[in-house]
Structure formats: structure tokens, C-alpha cells
Amino acid sequence: MMNELIRRAAKDAGFFAVGIARAEPVPEKARLDDWLSRDLCAAMDWMRRGPAERCDPQSLLDGARSVVCCALAYRFAAGRDYHDIVREKLRRVADAAKSGEPGARFKLCVDTSPILEKPFAVRAGIGWQGKNSVVINPNIGSFFVLGEIITDLELEPDGPVPDKCGDCRKCIDACPTGAIVSPKVIDVRRCLSYLTIEHKGPIDDKFAKIIKKGQYGCDICQNACPFNKGENYDTAR
Ligand code: B12
Known part of the structure; x- marks a missing residue:
């Protein structure tokens, strides 16, 4: 069965979790609009482009039926640019699926594609969106990156x-x-990850004094999470 073939290929490629969501629009547009209208996106103006399209996989693959969501633990993504590593692994999974269904079409997404990756990962059962807004998997916590394969294959969705x-x-x-101005809502203007990765120009003194020399990104909110310390270890999935 295609679901099993994909699942096995994803595990063989090194993804620790794989799940499938229907390629239907996710209902997060109102929340995304709210976040944008309050300027919580700082200078990431590219986030303002096509909010409806970001919620709908059809905008990236006409005739899309399923979204295969894959998660790769940080330690496997360390070193080279994780975008290349995840894309290569997604390619292997798509190639395996293509061998079973030669006419199928696939669109690979890692981070930069205009799609809300987290809500799809949630629907695919990779985890839930924590109060720090990242997806938390009950077994390994949140130190992972996401990648998706949007396909016109009709696959059995996970819950x-x-x-x-x-x-x-x-x-x-x-x-x-x-x-984190309220559960699941990040004011990016104050987020040290944004300030050290995306922000151009001088950084306000009150933030600059907290930033470490050479810092790129920030994991403070994730380090505080009990699911990243094994305190709430859950073996259910
Ligand atoms: C823009 C972006 C950033 C920005 C903004 C962060 C953000 N939270 O949006 C900045 C540069 C700050 C950033 C930082 C980081 N990022 Co980033 N980022 C993205 C990107 C490109 C888009 C995210 C997005 O759509 N934001 C829009 C806002 C509105 O979404 P949101 O905050 O999730 O809010 C939603 C929910 O919270 C929900 N919601 C809001 N309010 C409420 C209230 C209730 C009651 C409910 C139920 C829901 C709800 O609706 C909102 C809309 O969907 C994605 C890749 C992608 N294409 O999706 C990666 C991504 C989210 N980032 C990722 C990572 C790893 C990080 C960092 C950990 C990197 C680092 N080490 O510094 C940090 C984490 C900081 C943090 N706590 O978020 C991973 C997350 C993996 C995971 N485990 O979930 C992703 C998926 C990239 C990837 N392919 O792996 N990132």
C-alpha cells in the first residue's frame, strides 16, 4: 500500500516521524491575518504575500490531494544547510512513491515555500503547536525541522x-x-531568533545586551520546554 511504502521510505531516509494530512486549506488564515495586522511579523514583509495561498497546498501543486509531513531531528540536520539535507531526503521519499505510482506528481517544500508548515504537521499528527508556536512531538520534543511532499496521490490521512x-x-x-505575547503568538520584533537571523540594521540596546557574541537563532523557549528534557516523556506515539 502506498501509505506504507511512503512511511518506510521516510524512515529509511532518516526522518523520525512522518504523517499525512489532506491537501485541504487549513483554517489558520484568520490567525495569520491577525498576526500580520498587528505587525508582529516585524520586517518579514514576504510573510504578507498571499496569506490565503499559504493555507492551501493547491497553490503549490494543482490537483494536490495529500501532504506528506516529515520531521528530521536537529542532530541529523547539523553541519550542512538543513534545507539541502531535508530536500534530498524528501526527494528519496518521492522517488520511492513514484516507483509505485509512476504518474504521480510531487512538490517538495522545506521552510522557504509559501505554505504554513506547522498547521499541516499538526494535522498529520507529527505533534501539536506549543505555546512557543513550534510543533512539539510527544516523543522527541521540538528540536526538529519540517519538510513536506505535496502530492496528487490520494493517501490515507493521519489524525x-x-x-x-x-x-x-x-x-x-x-x-x-x-x-511570546500570548500562547502560540510570537511578537517577532522581540524574538531573539528573528533579531539574530533575519533583522537588518542596528539592534535595540535592550535586546543587544542579551544576545551572545556570534549568536544565530535562539532556542531559549525550546530549552525551557519539559518535552525537550524528557520530563514529560510519552511513549504513546
Ligand atoms: C517566519 C518563520 C520564523 C520567524 C517567525 C516565527 C514564528 N513563530 O512565526 C522567526 C525568524 C522568528 C523564526 C524563528 C524560529 N524558527 Co522559524 N519559521 C518561519 C516560517 C518560514 C514561517 C512560520 C509562520 O508561518 N509564521 C506565521 C505565524 C503567524 O505563525 P505561528 O507563529 O505559528 O502562529 C500560528 C499558530 O500559533 C496559530 N495560532 C495563533 N494564535 C493562536 C491561538 C490559539 C488558541 C490557537 C489554537 C492557535 C493559534 O495560528 C497561527 C497561524 O498559523 C516557518 C517555515 C514555514 N514555511 O512554515 C519556519 C519554522 C516554523 N521555523 C522553525 C524553526 C526551527 C525556528 C527556530 C527554532 C529557529 C531557531 N533555532 O532560532 C525559531 C523558533 C522561534 C519561535 N518560538 O517561533 C521550524 C519549526 C519546526 C518545529 N518543530 O515546529 C519551521 C517549520 C521551519 C522548518 N521547515 O523546519 N521562524
Whole structure:
């Protein structure tokens, strides 16, 4: 069966989790619009382009039926640019699927494609979106990157997993700049990841003094998460 073939190929390629979502638009557009209208996206004006398209895989592959969501743990992505590494692995999975269904079409996405990767990963059961906004997998936490294969293959979708954040607010409290303004909402203007990766020009003193020399990105909110410390280890999935 194609689902099994894809699942095996993804595991063989080194992805620790793989799940399938229907290629239907996700209903996150209102939240995305709200985030954009409050200027929480800082100077990432590219995020303002095509919010409806970002929610709909059809915008990237006409006739899309399924989104295969794959997760690669950081340690396997270290060294080279993770975009290349994930794309190569997705290619291997797509090639395996193509060997079973030669007429099938595929669009590979890693980070830069105009699609909301996290909501699709949630629907595919890779994990839930934590209060720090990243996807948390019950078994390995959130230190992973995502990649997707959008395809016109009709695959059996997986269901979402329960959100296990509960009353925990460790990530919110740990952020030294208060960038998590409410659960799941990041004010990027204050996010040290944004300031050290994307921001151009001088950095406000109150943020600059917290940033370490040579810092690129920030994992403070993820380091605070019990799921990244094995404290809430869950073997269900
Ligand atoms: C823009 C971007 C950034 C920006 C903005 C971050 C952000 N949270 O959006 C910056 C540069 C700051 C950034 C930082 C990081 N990023 Co980034 N980023 C992206 C990118 C390109 C788009 C994300 C996006 O759509 N943001 C738009 C906002 C509106 O989405 P959101 O914050 O998730 O909000 C949604 C939900 O919270 C929900 N929502 C909002 N309010 C509410 C309220 C309720 C009640 C509910 C139920 C839902 C809800 O609706 C919103 C819309 O979907 C994706 C790749 C992609 N194409 O998707 C990678 C991506 C999200 N980033 C990733 C990573 C790894 C990081 C960093 C960890 C890197 C680092 N080490 O520094 C940090 C984490 C910082 C953080 N806490 O978010 C990974 C996440 C993997 C994972 N485990 O989830 C992705 C998926 C890239 C990838 N291919 O792996 N990133």
C-alpha cells in the first residue's frame, strides 16, 4: 500500500516521524491575518504575500490531494544547510512513491515555500503547536525541522495528536524579551531568533545586551520546554 511504502521510505531516509494530512486549506488564515495586522511579523514583509495561498497546498501543486509531513531531528540536520539535507531526503521519499505510482506528481517544500508548515504537521499528527508556536512531538520534543511532499496521490490521512501543554507556561516565562505575547503568538520584533537571523540594521540596546557574541537563532523557549528534557516523556506515539 502506498501509505506504507511512503512511511518506510521516510524512515529509511532518516526522518523520525512522518504523517499525512489532506491537501485541504487549513483554517489558520484568520490567525495569520491577525498576526500580520498587528505587525508582529516585524520586517518579514514576504510573510504578507498571499496569506490565503499559504493555507492551501493547491497553490503549490494543482490537483494536490495529500501532504506528506516529515520531521528530521536537529542532530541529523547539523553541519550542512538543513534545507539541502531535508530536500534530498524528501526527494528519496518521492522517488520511492513514484516507483509505485509512476504518474504521480510531487512538490517538495522545506521552510522557504509559501505554505504554513506547522498547521499541516499538526494535522498529520507529527505533534501539536506549543505555546512557543513550534510543533512539539510527544516523543522527541521540538528540536526538529519540517519538510513536506505535496502530492496528487490520494493517501490515507493521519489524525492529530492531543495538545499536552496544559497549564505549563515555562516557555513563555523563559523568554528574556517577552516575545511570546500570548500562547502560540510570537511578537517577532522581540524574538531573539528573528533579531539574530533575519533583522537588518542596528539592534535595540535592550535586546543587544542579551544576545551572545556570534549568536544565530535562539532556542531559549525550546530549552525551557519539559518535552525537550524528557520530563514529560510519552511513549504513546
Ligand atoms: C517566519 C518563520 C520564523 C520567524 C517567525 C516565527 C514564528 N513563530 O512565526 C522567526 C525568524 C522568528 C523564526 C524563528 C524560529 N524558527 Co522559524 N519559521 C518561519 C516560517 C518560514 C514561517 C512560520 C509562520 O508561518 N509564521 C506565521 C505565524 C503567524 O505563525 P505561528 O507563529 O505559528 O502562529 C500560528 C499558530 O500559533 C496559530 N495560532 C495563533 N494564535 C493562536 C491561538 C490559539 C488558541 C490557537 C489554537 C492557535 C493559534 O495560528 C497561527 C497561524 O498559523 C516557518 C517555515 C514555514 N514555511 O512554515 C519556519 C519554522 C516554523 N521555523 C522553525 C524553526 C526551527 C525556528 C527556530 C527554532 C529557529 C531557531 N533555532 O532560532 C525559531 C523558533 C522561534 C519561535 N518560538 O517561533 C521550524 C519549526 C519546526 C518545529 N518543530 O515546529 C519551521 C517549520 C521551519 C522548518 N521547515 O523546519 N521562524
